[in-house]
Amino acid sequence: MSKEYKGLIFAGVLSVVSILYLIGAWNIRLGSLSSSEGRLIPQVAGLLLLVLSFIEIVSNLRLILRNKEPARISESLKSMKKDPGTRRAFITLSLIAGYVIFLPYLGFILATFFYLFLQMLTLSGGTKKIPLFLIVSLLCTFFVHYVFVTWFELMLPAGLLLG
Amino acid sequence: MVEMLMTGFALIANIQTVLMIILGVVLGIIFGASPGITTSMGITFVLPITFGMPPIPSMALLLGLYIGGVSGGLITAILINIPGTPASIATTFDGHPMAQRGEAGKALGIGIFYSFLGGMFSWVVLISVAPALARVALKFGPVEYFAIGVFSLTLISSLSGESLIRGIISAILGIMLATIGAAPIDGIPRFTFGIHAFDGGLDLLTALIGIYAVTEVLHIARSGEIHFPKIHTYKLKGFGISFREFLGQFKNFIRSSLIGTFIGILPGLGAGLASIVAYSMEKNSSKYPEKFGTGIIDGIIASETSNNAVSGGALVPLLTMGIPGDAGTAVLLAALMIQGITPGPLMFRNHANIIYAIFAILVVANVAMIIIEYFGLKLFLYLLKIPKYFLFPVVIVLCVVGAFGLNNRVFDVRMILVFGIIGYLLDTFKYPSAPLILGLILGPLIETNLRRGLMSTYGSFGAFFLRPVASIFLIITVLVIAYKILQGFRKKQQLS
Numbered sequence: 001m002s003k004e005y006k007g008l009i010f011a012g013v014l015s016v017v018s019i020l021y022l023i024g025a026w027n028i029r030l031g032s033l034s035s036s037e038g039r040l041i042p043q044v045a046g047l048l049l050l051v052l053s054f055i056e057i058v059s060n061l062r063l064i065l066r067n068k069e070p071a072r073i074s075e076s077l078k079s080m081k082k083d084p085g086t087r088r089a090f091i092t093l094s095l096i097a098g099y100v101i102f103l104p105y106l107g108f109i110l111a112t113f114f115y116l117f118l119q120m121l122t123l124s125g126g127t128k129k130i131p132l133f134l135i136v137s138l139l140c141t142f143f144v145h146y147v148f149v150t151w152f153e154l155m156l157p158a159g160l161l162l163g
Numbered sequence: 164m165v166e167m168l169m170t171g172f173a174l175i176a177n178i179q180t181v182l183m184i185i186l187g188v189v190l191g192i193i194f195g196a197s198p199g200i201t202t203s204m205g206i207t208f209v210l211p212i213t214f215g216m217p218p219i220p221s222m223a224l225l226l227g228l229y230i231g232g233v234s235g236g237l238i239t240a241i242l243i244n245i246p247g248t249p250a251s252i253a254t255t256f257d258g259h260p261m262a263q264r265g266e267a268g269k270a271l272g273i274g275i276f277y278s279f280l281g282g283m284f285s286w287v288v289l290i291s292v293a294p295a296l297a298r299v300a301l302k303f304g305p306v307e308y309f310a311i312g313v314f315s316l317t318l319i320s321s322l323s324g325e326s327l328i329r330g331i332i333s334a335i336l337g338i339m340l341a342t343i344g345a346a347p348i349d350g351i352p353r354f355t356f357g358i359h360a361f362d363g364g365l366d367l368l369t370a371l372i373g374i375y376a377v378t379e380v381l382h383i384a385r386s387g388e389i390h391f392p393k394i395h396t397y398k399l400k401g402f403g404i405s406f407r408e409f410l411g412q413f414k415n416f417i418r419s420s421l422i423g424t425f426i427g428i429l430p431g432l433g434a435g436l437a438s439i440v441a442y443s444m445e446k447n448s449s450k451y452p453e454k455f456g457t458g459i460i461d462g463i464i465a466s467e468t469s470n471n472a473v474s475g476g477a478l479v480p481l482l483t484m485g486i487p488g489d490a491g492t493a494v495l496l497a498a499l500m501i502q503g504i505t506p507g508p509l510m511f512r513n514h515a516n517i518i519y520a521i522f523a524i525l526v527v528a529n530v531a532m533i534i535i536e537y538f539g540l541k542l543f544l545y546l547l548k549i550p551k552y553f554l555f556p557v558v559i560v561l562c563v564v565g566a567f568g569l570n571n572r573v574f575d576v577r578m579i580l581v582f583g584i585i586g587y588l589l590d591t592f593k594y595p596s597a598p599l600i601l602g603l604i605l606g607p608l609i610e611t612n613l614r615r616g617l618m619s620t621y622g623s624f625g626a627f628f629l630r631p632v633a634s635i636f637l638i639i640t641v642l643v644i645a646y647k648i649l650q651g652f653r654k655k656q657q658l659s
Contacts, residue, residue: 006591006592007592007593010588010592010594014332021339021354024353024354028346028351028353029351029352030351037348037614037617038346038348038349038351038353040610040613040614041338041342041606041609041610041613042339042342042353042354045335045338045339045342046339048331048335049332049335049336049339052328052331052332052335053332055328056328056329056332084387085384085385085386085387086385088384088385088387089381089382089384089385089587091384092380092381092384093381093583093584093587096377096380096559096580096583097580099559099563100563100573100576100577100579100580101577103563103567103573103576104573108564112560112563115556115559115560116556116557116560119552119555119556119559120552120553120556122384123383123384123551123552123555123556124550124552125387136553140557140560141560144557144560144561144564148211148564148568152212152214152215152568153215154214154215154564154567154568155571156564156567157567157573
């Protein structure tokens with residue numbers, strides 16, 4: 001996706017965020033003893049974000065209009081989907097999300113082992129080192145668990161299976 | 164002062180603290196030498212280990228890492244032409260040409276030696292300036308703190324990244340995130356959406372882990388840079404500098420140390436800028452500027468002295484006013500707060516022993532850095548060969564453990580994912596992330612002091628400009644913004 005389109009989309013998202021935030025700021029419930037100053041910083045911050053994101057939108061639009069042959073959004077999106085780097089980043093994000101979501105259910109040991117193995121597999125770009133990844137994942141999981149639980153006396157999620 | 168230092172050294176004279184300093188320096192050099200891992204990121208990874216530690220060993224580990232991290236960047240800057248941290252960018256200019264010429268050992272020796280000297284110079288400034296500045300800061304009221312907070316945030320926003328607007332947007336996002344939870348002074352709930360976990364506000368550590376660690380792993384995944392490039396061979400012989408050369412470079416050393424320390428004191432500028440400024444100043448004042456970039460020791464000395472001198476300077480605003488100068492000191496601030504210590508002028512009165520210990524730790528860490536980096540170079544280079552697909556997943560696991568250990572709840576672990584996504588989006592759309600972190604830290608400070616200030620001035624904001632210190636900082640803030648806008652217009656005119 002061309003730089004200008006990226007900038008335009010993100011600035012648009014920011015302006016929506018600022019509007020939603022401003023609505024929230026106006027609706028902050030003040031107690032009987034509290035002054036309206038509790039709304040002051042949120043209102044100022046929301047307003048500033050709205051103004052600045054609008055400036056960003058305008059400057060990106062100007063850049064797009066100045067460009068004689070702007071890249072089409074659909075074409076740019078297609079090329080993004082084909083990019084292996086973006087795909088790898090998306091898989092990594094999904095793995096981290098899966099890890100933090102399933103951590104309380106699977107417990108630290110199982111969730112960490114699965115996460116480490118799959119993440120190493122993803123980042124290595126599919127190298128055929130599966131036995132090595134399995135061993136490293138297993139050793140790392142138990143080492144981290146041992147260090148934090150035994151030495152630092154930290155309670156880690158046991159999960160539904162082992163808990 | 165002597166008594167203060169003696170107390171500091173007595174406090175750290177135990178096996179645990181000394182081992183923590185050594186461990187911190189070793190980890191710092193490894194992180195610093197690893198391209199893609201910045202010092203602040205390294206401190207964030209290690210922070211969870213300090214949860215159960217007493218304050219002094221905890222600070223020993225983190226400050227050791229801070230000192231080692233800045234210097235470690237020179238290894239890869241010289242040997243493979245990739246700066247380990249942004250602070251070592253200027254070291255590549257002359258360091259790598261020397262390595263290509265077969266003088267890698269000399270370049271490394273000089274870099275390590277002047278890293279130590281730069282660090283010690285700024286330490287002298289820190290112990291001389293900080294106690295006096297803390298006494299002055301004790302006289303500051305909410306109006307002054309509000310003005311200093313706004314000034315720091317503006318400076319950081321305007322100097323991070325290429326665009327002033329994007330820097331300020333990032334800082335505002337940080338302030339907005341900081342408004343989640345109970346409001347300062349009256350404690351009214353804001354933006355909690357009925358979720359009780361939001362009542363106490365967002366935890367700084369989860370933000371740091373998410374924005375630095377998760378974002379970096381996503382960045383590595385996207386770039387696919389998982390292997391380490393080939394390294395030039397080197398042979399170390401002493402520190403590679405004769406007494407005559409040392410005397411000849413004395414002016415360069417003093418100038419670069421002063422630049423580094425001063426830039427360190429100013430919020431938001433950082434070691435990267437210090438090394439570039441010192442390098443340019445040395446080149447401009449040199450009798451042979453044409454030789455810069457071809458592999459001369461002057462360039463390495465300017466860069467490495469100044470970037471290490473930043474470390475002591477950046478601790479001045481942190482310890483005296485509780486205002487972090489850069490991302491690294493922001494993480495140190497989080498570490499102190501986890502230990503129940505709030506940095507600021509009162510720390511000199513209420514936790515003087517910690518201050519004295521910090522002063523002593525910095526000396527030992529600098530000495531440890533020069534010894535460990537010199538003798539452990541081969542080991543560090545070996546460790547750097549570990550592929551990132553092993554290293555980074557383990558880093559994420561450590562971060563998850565750290566976030567969970569904060570309050571023993573999964574909510575904080577999930578928040579690192581949220582901050583990771585925010586950090587990744589900022590990175591993808593070219594918005595600097597440092598102002599967001601500083602906005603998150605300084606937002607509550609600015610709001611609390613604004614509200615207290617308005618109470619003391621009976622609601623008049625104009626009265627803020629009648630206080631000399633506050634008005635100076637507010638005027639400088641306006642001037643900084645005006646200068647950046649003017650600079651932007653000039654750039655546009657030149658382009659068109």
